Amino acid sequence: MTSTLDRTANRALTPGLPARLTLTPETTLAGRLDGAWWPRSRDLTAELPALADALKARWGRITRVLVNPEHWPVIPHKVAATGHVLHVGWFTEQDPDKVILLSYTTGRCDLLVIPPEAEPACAARLMTAAALPGSVLTAGSLMSGEAAANRRTREGGSSEDAWDTDGGAAPTPRPHPAAHPVVGARMIPLPGRTGR
Numbered sequence: 001m002t003s004t005l006d007r008t009a010n011r012a013l014t015p016g017l018p019a020r021l022t023l024t025p026e027t028t029l030a031g032r033l034d035g036a037w038w039p040r041s042r043d044l045t046a047e048l049p050a051l052a053d054a055l056k057a058r059w060g061r062i063t064r065v066l067v068n069p070e071h072w073p074v075i076p077h078k079v080a081a082t083g084h085v086l087h088v089g090w091f092t093e094q095d096p097d098k099v100i101l102l103s104y105t106t107g108r109c110d111l112l113v114i115p116p117e118a119e120p121a122c123a124a125r126l127m128t129a130a131a132l133p134g135s136v137l138t139a140g141s142l143m144s145g146e147a148a149a150n151r152r153t154r155e156g157g158s159s160e161d162a163w164d165t166d167g168g169a170a171p172t173p174r175p176h177p178a179a180h181p182v183v184g185a186r187m188i189p190l191p192g193r194t195g196r
């Protein structure tokens with residue numbers, strides 16, 4: 001049995017729409033990611049031109065794109081962008097939740113790729129986390145952390161529902177240990193920042 005991929009259906013969803021993108025603020029704090037990208041489909045031919053256009057002001061002309069084939073059903077060798085061609089490559093060793101974009105002028109841009117089918121609230125949390133300056137979190141760790149949080153939310157709600165329907169009362173929330181001051185701790189000011 002053979003299967004075909006209808007690329008025209010995905011292109012109809014994205015023509016002329018800007019890339020859904022967030023970038024870290026320009027700062028000296030280097031992190032593992034430069035931001036996050038939330039494509040509307042898994043069609044690189046349809047999605048990459050808008051991404052390259054959105055990055056041009058800050059990163060210059062993007063010439064190469066690297067992906068892991070795990071989340072992309074078709075990986076074209078070349079994609080037409082505004083005024084130039086993007087060369088696309090793939091590596092199975094690369095984090096599947098990340099895209100790497102290369103520019104002649106600025107170098108490398110690493111972005112978390114949020115699945116197109118993600119809920120808007122989930123995508124917003126991931127976009128914010130990926131754009132934190134100086135963050136040491138990888139794309140894979142952000143995605144697995146979000147998946148774990150979603151599982152806890154689903155499981156927590158179902159256990160409370162079961163407790164309430166069995167005649168029990170909802171448990172009393174306990175404060176987080178970090179909410180209590182530590183005796184003997186002192187604040188150490190960061191260089192270049194003033195204390196309060």
